[in-house]
Amino acid sequence: MILEILSVGLIISACLALFLDEAVYSVAALAGTFLFTALLYVLNGAVFVAIFQFAVGVGTLAILFLSGEMLSDKPTKKTSLKSTAALIGVGVVLSLPAIFISVSGVASSGADVTFGDALWNLNGLDVVLQGLVILMVAVGTAIVLYQKRSGGK
Amino acid sequence: MDFVILSIVMLSIGIYGLLTKRHLLKVFISIELIAIGATFNFVTLASAMGKGLGEAFLILAFSTDTAVSAVILALLVIVSKKYGTSDVSEILKIAEEKGETEAEI
Numbered sequence: 001m002i003l004e005i006l007s008v009g010l011i012i013s014a015c016l017a018l019f020l021d022e023a024v025y026s027v028a029a030l031a032g033t034f035l036f037t038a039l040l041y042v043l044n045g046a047v048f049v050a051i052f053q054f055a056v057g058v059g060t061l062a063i064l065f066l067s068g069e070m071l072s073d074k075p076t077k078k079t080s081l082k083s084t085a086a087l088i089g090v091g092v093v094l095s096l097p098a099i100f101i102s103v104s105g106v107a108s109s110g111a112d113v114t115f116g117d118a119l120w121n122l123n124g125l126d127v128v129l130q131g132l133v134i135l136m137v138a139v140g141t142a143i144v145l146y147q148k149r150s151g152g153k
Numbered sequence: 154m155d156f157v158i159l160s161i162v163m164l165s166i167g168i169y170g171l172l173t174k175r176h177l178l179k180v181f182i183s184i185e186l187i188a189i190g191a192t193f194n195f196v197t198l199a200s201a202m203g204k205g206l207g208e209a210f211l212i213l214a215f216s217t218d219t220a221v222s223a224v225i226l227a228l229l230v231i232v233s234k235k236y237g238t239s240d241v242s243e244i245l246k247i248a249e250e251k252g253e254t255e256a257e258i
Contacts, residue, residue, distance in 0.1 A: 033189065044196055098158040
């Protein structure tokens, strides 16, 4: 039952994040989307992924979104209560297929690999380090772009 | 309750927003929703090949997702500062008035 409630909340918060006119409310709805996603990861048994989702998603990205929102222009019109209720209704309708329809054929192969084995024995650590390198490249690109913006023009 | 259909719905919402929204922040949110749908599908299907391996690969997915977000946010700030707006159509209109091509934006 709690899985269904969380999935409905996930779809509703995603719809609100996309269709609300005020940027602050939209960012708050996106933070809710991250939160629901992390809770669904926990209930799905992926605790490590949920921790990463909390750390990266809710923490870093929310701050990045808010800083980006402060630098963007403000919308003139505001979302009415009626359209917000309509968005929630659309979210509930969109989440119904996930609750009542089931896709069969995804079966477990029985390959029970633990998280430690995947990191150390199956070269998962290499992949994680590659991800860190890509992250450093992105941070460097962002710093270069920032210096170019503040230094020139 | 099926997580595959849930991830497909999230992917559809993100693609719809990417195609219809003109505000740069909404385009950014759409990309994030697409990323959430993809990683959600990854978590679901990870049980078919062993949860540990799937989770290890998901850490890479989160790293690249964060990197993409950082780059997009930097570009969003630069473009909105340069043109004074975050609307894609208005940015293109201003750039046309200045005589800039899309590659120069």
